[in-house]
Amino acid sequence: xxxxxxxxxxxxxxxxxxxxxxxxxxxxxxxxxxxxxxxxxxxxxxxxxxxxxxxxxxxxxxxxxxxxxxxxxxxxxxxxxxxxxxxxxxxxxxxxxxxxxxxxxxxxxxxxxxxxxxxxxxxxxxxxxxxxxxxxxxxxxxxxxxxxxxxxxxxxxxxxxxxxxxxxxxxxxxxxxxxxxxxxxxxxxxxxxxxxxxxxxxxxxxxxxxxxxxxxxxxxxxxxxxxxxxxxxxxxxxxxxxxxxxxxxxxxxxxxxxxxxxxxxxxxxxxxxxxxxxxxxxxxxxxxxxxxxxxxxxxxxxxxxxxxxxxxxxxxxxxxxxxxxxxxxxxxxxxxxxxxxxxxxxxxxxxxxxxxxxxxxxxxxxxxxxxxxxxxxxxxxxxxxxxxxxxxxxxxxxxxxxxxxxxxxxxxxxxxx
Numbered sequence: 001x002x003x004x005x006x007x008x009x010x011x012x013x014x015x016x017x018x019x020x021x022x023x024x025x026x027x028x029x030x031x032x033x034x035x036x037x038x039x040x041x042x043x044x045x046x047x048x049x050x051x052x053x054x055x056x057x058x059x060x061x062x063x064x065x066x067x068x069x070x071x072x073x074x075x076x077x078x079x080x081x082x083x084x085x086x087x088x089x090x091x092x093x094x095x096x097x098x099x100x101x102x103x104x105x106x107x108x109x110x111x112x113x114x115x116x117x118x119x120x121x122x123x124x125x126x127x128x129x130x131x132x133x134x135x136x137x138x139x140x141x142x143x144x145x146x147x148x149x150x151x152x153x154x155x156x157x158x159x160x161x162x163x164x165x166x167x168x169x170x171x172x173x174x175x176x177x178x179x180x181x182x183x184x185x186x187x188x189x190x191x192x193x194x195x196x197x198x199x200x201x202x203x204x205x206x207x208x209x210x211x212x213x214x215x216x217x218x219x220x221x222x223x224x225x226x227x228x229x230x231x232x233x234x235x236x237x238x239x240x241x242x243x244x245x246x247x248x249x250x251x252x253x254x255x256x257x258x259x260x261x262x263x264x265x266x267x268x269x270x271x272x273x274x275x276x277x278x279x280x281x282x283x284x285x286x287x288x289x290x291x292x293x294x295x296x297x298x299x300x301x302x303x304x305x306x307x308x309x310x311x312x313x314x315x316x317x318x319x320x321x322x323x324x325x326x327x328x329x330x331x332x333x334x335x336x337x338x339x340x341x342x343x344x345x346x347x348x349x350x351x352x353x354x355x356x357x358x359x360x361x362x363x364x365x366x367x368x369x370x371x372x373x374x375x376x377x378x379x380x381x382x383x384x385x386x387x388x389x390x391x392x393x394x395x396x397x398x399x400x401x402x403x404x405x406x407x408x409x410x411x412x413x414x415x416x417x
Contacts, residue, residue, distance in 0.1 A: 368395020
């Protein structure tokens, strides 16, 4: 759900959308009321029941993981998403300001103890059929320079490719998507994966994830299991023709995926797939325990699990409906500082999953909250869309200022053991 930063209520008109996006990513005009804090603050009465419910679920699950773990360290790599390079920035991504902010952010993440940096390079940014070879070359050059700097710091790179959200990108992706068929999308997605593999040489490359989200974004029937598996199989066969060593290829889905056991079996039976990649966001119901089931299935076929995206959803009863990747209100709530103890406990969940189950890598998504949150009393009356426009930029500023939150400190303590 890298697209989550733009996954907000649908805006009816394109011109209104463009104005919204300009405000959303204008880093120079962060309202003073949205400056970050590292203070935790009291849980408001209206959130107390939800807070206690999530706390109890995490405590129970963490206790279970701890009881099953011998304490021996595994080979899991702990990473974090490079928030300032969210692909939905559009051409702002190519600015010197974005690049410099990203490098500073990499250094802060390395200080926390991560051994890898997670980058999302969304389709069709590197596709020359999208906006022409000159523009795709500019994006490729940006990523080559960025990845080179990351590797120079002794860090690994994990990359995932998903379609950009058309309704909220400042780029003309909807018009481009309308020209695609299932077959042409598969071919061009494969070519973009080949470009990333050849030019960037990440340690891990996830070729596809969240198939149902991709289907909604593309308005193509690519979310059913047969089409999705065929797509991944084709992309992997094209990547194998490159004969590259030292890149592991993965594919996957979210922990909320219906019929998840069948999806796990179908993906992990692909001989060219090196690992199964899941996204973890909601934790209600059985959604934590099913991670263990998915891991057991992967192990049955000799594959390891990776977590490319994960953050703790704070959902009230009845809120988990519709598009899992599109809820401005949900993501805006993540920014309230009183959630820090829960987010810190979720960092422990991810740590225990990675170590006890020997995952390939684990990467928390909203890494900006390692450096700053918003005070609930200052922002509770601000709409989710307005708040979300400042989450990443405010987090980047806090990172530059050397701030660290309880969540960031917890992750640092855990992965530095």
